[in-house]
Amino acid sequence: MKNCFRELFQSKKLASIGTLASGVAHELNNPLNNIYLAAQILSKEVKDEYPEIIKDTVKDIFSQALRVKGLVADLLDYTREKEYVFSDVNLNQTINNAFQQLVKSSDDLSWYTKINFSLSSDKPETIISADHVRLGRVFLNLFNNAIDAMKDGGNLNVKIISEDDTVSVEVADTGKGMSEKILDRIFEPFFTTKEKGTGLGLAIVYNIVKRHSGDISVKSEEGKGSTFKITLPRRHES
Numbered sequence: 001m002k003n004c005f006r007e008l009f010q011s012k013k014l015a016s017i018g019t020l021a022s023g024v025a026h027e028l029n030n031p032l033n034n035i036y037l038a039a040q041i042l043s044k045e046v047k048d049e050y051p052e053i054i055k056d057t058v059k060d061i062f063s064q065a066l067r068v069k070g071l072v073a074d075l076l077d078y079t080r081e082k083e084y085v086f087s088d089v090n091l092n093q094t095i096n097n098a099f100q101q102l103v104k105s106s107d108d109l110s111w112y113t114k115i116n117f118s119l120s121s122d123k124p125e126t127i128i129s130a131d132h133v134r135l136g137r138v139f140l141n142l143f144n145n146a147i148d149a150m151k152d153g154g155n156l157n158v159k160i161i162s163e164d165d166t167v168s169v170e171v172a173d174t175g176k177g178m179s180e181k182i183l184d185r186i187f188e189p190f191f192t193t194k195e196k197g198t199g200l201g202l203a204i205v206y207n208i209v210k211r212h213s214g215d216i217s218v219k220s221e222e223g224k225g226s227t228f229k230i231t232l233p234r235r236h237e238s
């Protein structure tokens with residue numbers, strides 16, 4: 001009884017945080033895009049012979065605007081109510097594309113040569129019914145975290161395991177792992193241990209997996225690495 005109440009309270013609290021976050025993100029989106037575009041124009045106008053202080057400041061405005069844009073995009077993603085569209089999705093392709101997208105969208109690619117990415121699968125192709133854009137975002141967020149956890153490099157191994165009615169995907173890294181205390185809170189919106197984190201990545205992942213009637217679990221050992229396992233039904237009645 002006590003637990004039921006706590007869960008209800010928790011979900012109401014989360015719903016109101018969501019409404020607030022969505023409102024703020026929408027309001028910020030336009031002015032922020034303007035700042036970003038203005039900074040982009042400025043950086044093109046800055047010539048080599050300009051004083052360092054001007055060059056540095058323009059660079060700073062540009063990179064900070066980019067960072068806030070990332071936060072607003074995460075907030076909009078987290079609170080987005082846009083309808084899910086389910087269709088047949090090639091899981092192997094979605095996972096490979098997510099990794100490619102990560103490479104393309106990184107403004108600092110120094111991690112790329114230090115990370116060994118592999119995808120193994122018990123079948124050459126696995127088709128499930130899913131919202132392919134959102135499913136891609138699940139892997140993008142998990143890969144981002146794995147790379148953040150492997151600052152000195154390591155392995156990012158993804159494994160697709162087919163069962164009768166479900167398909168599981170394991171995303172394993174050999175990074176720094178998590179303590180019990182951190183593990184307890186990772187799916188909470190805004191929980192982050194990173195200086196520049198938004199704490200929304202795994203909250204978004206959790207929502208998307210649940211909306212696909214799936215499950216997510218985590219195993220982690222400090223200093224050794226973490227494995228996220230997602231199980232999704234093959235077919236989904238939307």
Ligand SMILES: Nc1ncnc2c1ncn2[C@@H]1O[C@H](COP(=O)(O)OP(=O)(O)O)[C@@H](O)[C@H]1O
Binds near residue numbers: 141192198202203226
């Ligand atoms: N693969 C991982 N290895 C170690 N820690 C992780 C991993 N994935 C998530 N975490 C922990 O969970 C926290 C929340 O992750 P997330 O919701 O994606 O937010 P963010 O990446 O912005 O911090 C991270 O700050 C980190 O402490």
Ligand SMILES: [Mg+2]
Binds near residue numbers: 141200202
């Ligand atoms: Mg993250």
